[in-house]
Amino acid sequence: MSLTGTHHAFVGLHEDGLNVAVEAFRAARPWLFSYGHPMLGGGAPPAPTTEIDAITMPSVGVSFPYRIDIPKLTIDCYPEQPNSGLPPELQPLHDDEFDIHADVVLTTLCPGKIQDGKVVKDWTPITAALALWLLGSPGAQAVGGTQKRLRLSSRAVEIVDILPAGLEDTLECFMRVVLDQAVLPRLTFVLDKISTDFFSLVLADGPRVSKDQIIALGDVL
Amino acid sequence: MARHLIAAADEEGAERIVTGVLSALSGSDSGSFLDFTYSFAWELVPGSFELVDAGDIIRLREWDIHTDISFGWSFDLSNILPDFCIPRACVKIPFVGKVCTPRVCVDWPTIGFTINLPTIVSEVSIDFSLKVERDVAAGQWVIKGLVNPFTLDIDIVDLADTAKQLFEDKLGAAMRDIPGIGSYLADAISRILGTVLDAIDDLFEFLMTAISDSLGLHPTLSIGFELHRVDEIFEFLAASGAEPAVNVRITALDSQITSDKELVVSADIAVP
Numbered sequence: 001m002s003l004t005g006t007h008h009a010f011v012g013l014h015e016d017g018l019n020v021a022v023e024a025f026r027a028a029r030p031w032l033f034s035y036g037h038p039m040l041g042g043g044a045p046p047a048p049t050t051e052i053d054a055i056t057m058p059s060v061g062v063s064f065p066y067r068i069d070i071p072k073l074t075i076d077c078y079p080e081q082p083n084s085g086l087p088p089e090l091q092p093l094h095d096d097e098f099d100i101h102a103d104v105v106l107t108t109l110c111p112g113k114i115q116d117g118k119v120v121k122d123w124t125p126i127t128a129a130l131a132l133w134l135l136g137s138p139g140a141q142a143v144g145g146t147q148k149r150l151r152l153s154s155r156a157v158e159i160v161d162i163l164p165a166g167l168e169d170t171l172e173c174f175m176r177v178v179l180d181q182a183v184l185p186r187l188t189f190v191l192d193k194i195s196t197d198f199f200s201l202v203l204a205d206g207p208r209v210s211k212d213q214i215i216a217l218g219d220v221l
Numbered sequence: 222m223a224r225h226l227i228a229a230a231d232e233e234g235a236e237r238i239v240t241g242v243l244s245a246l247s248g249s250d251s252g253s254f255l256d257f258t259y260s261f262a263w264e265l266v267p268g269s270f271e272l273v274d275a276g277d278i279i280r281l282r283e284w285d286i287h288t289d290i291s292f293g294w295s296f297d298l299s300n301i302l303p304d305f306c307i308p309r310a311c312v313k314i315p316f317v318g319k320v321c322t323p324r325v326c327v328d329w330p331t332i333g334f335t336i337n338l339p340t341i342v343s344e345v346s347i348d349f350s351l352k353v354e355r356d357v358a359a360g361q362w363v364i365k366g367l368v369n370p371f372t373l374d375i376d377i378v379d380l381a382d383t384a385k386q387l388f389e390d391k392l393g394a395a396m397r398d399i400p401g402i403g404s405y406l407a408d409a410i411s412r413i414l415g416t417v418l419d420a421i422d423d424l425f426e427f428l429m430t431a432i433s434d435s436l437g438l439h440p441t442l443s444i445g446f447e448l449h450r451v452d453e454i455f456e457f458l459a460a461s462g463a464e465p466a467v468n469v470r471i472t473a474l475d476s477q478i479t480s481d482k483e484l485v486v487s488a489d490i491a492v493p
Binding site for chain 2: 001002003004007008009010011012013014016017020021023024025027028029044045046196197198199212213219220221
């Protein structure tokens with residue numbers, strides 16, 4: 001079956017390759033997958049954990065050091081892998097969609113003893129493991145001429161097994177709004193035609209999801 | 222198992238890429254030595270292009286190189302003959318004053334000639350393919366071009382096309398100005414010169430290609446030469462400030478031509 005269809009050029013990134021790329025990022029820049037207060041290993045690169053501030057509470061003189069690790073992050077492009085574990089709330093995975101599954105480990109230090117309102121001793125670590133799922137799809141929007149703005153959009157997020165359900169829905173709502181309003185709009189860039197000394201390549205179709213790949217089609221000018 | 226990365230170009234896209242690369246070889250040169258001057262200009266004119274899946278062959282037929290050569294010689298006679306001036310003659314005329322003839326000097330001219338040779342058309346037909354090999358010691362992938370000498374045809378001077386070009390340059394335009402049949406006549410002559418005279422060469426090429434294809438000679442006879450090397454450790458995101466580069470290891474790299482007439486390059490990657 002023709003890869004290029006009615007166009008001149010085709011590029012396909014298979015989900016297995018994307019997952020290798022994710023792990024290559026983890027090997028080179030582990031601090032992108034780990035965030036923590038200095039009491040929990042956080043520091044400036046090349047420390048393997050990006051430093052973050054503790055959580056402060058109103059009217060409380062004590063802040064709560066915490067750490068977020070993402071030990072596993074996988075991408076699955078449509079069609080869904082058998083036994084992928086995609087939560088029922090997100091099924092089925094639609095055509096032109098991918099899911100991102102992240103195991104997140106949240107560690108918070110809880111003060112066991114507070115003296116004089118601020119001095120704390122006997123921190124107790126509390127750890128929670130969460131499974132986060134995100135449904136997304138790639139896209140491109142014509143900007144003008146041969147320029148296109150590449151972007152990602154999200155249909156839903158899911159945090160598995162938080163009770164009561166209302167709390168889970170609240171957290172998911174919070175995450176979805178942050179993604180839509182703050183994160184994804186920044187993950188865009190304008191792609192113009194790719195020019196070499198010998199030929200130019202312009203994006204004609206995609207990027208989109210097809211057969212476990214993210215594909216793009218182009219024309220040679 | 223699907224490859225991690227696949228890039229493909231259809232026949233038209235591959236033709237445009239190959240044409241772009243080869244057309245960049247067009248150029249010109251000029252110079253002088255003593256009183257002699259010369260200039261060369263060469264231009265690649267694409268012929269036919271085909272992707273053949275059997276043997277993964279990229280087939281170029283009758284790609285022309287048009288070469289224009291001119292040379293000349295010039296010499297300033299003043300270099301050997303002295304310039305001279307006719308002396309002025311003056312007379313005194315009553316009531317008018319002194320009247321002189323104008324000063325006339327002879328500056329010897331520069332002589333010479335320039336010869337523009339008719340456009341020489343050379344023709345190349347070639348079957349080649351791409352082969353990827355792993356150089357374990359160097360930690361690199363080696364991309365090689367394979368040329369089948371059995372189907373290689375280089376005509377330094379393609380008489381048919383040269384005659385056709387000469388006709389177009391010298392007579393074609395004038396003939397097309399003849400009302401009525403002029404353009405038809407010019408096209409007919411041009412076609413006869415370009416095809417009929419080339420028939421024997423075309424027939425020879427056809428037979429060589431048919432024999433090579435039917436016997437599968439391309440992979441057996443081809444001579445390889447190195448085109449490019451790619452490091453196994455491939456940097457796909459450059460270092461930025463304190464952020465180190467992100468690398469992957471290319472564990473498989475392959476090139477093939479499919480039955481859909483597409484040139485497909487595929488690769489597998491791993492974490493280094």
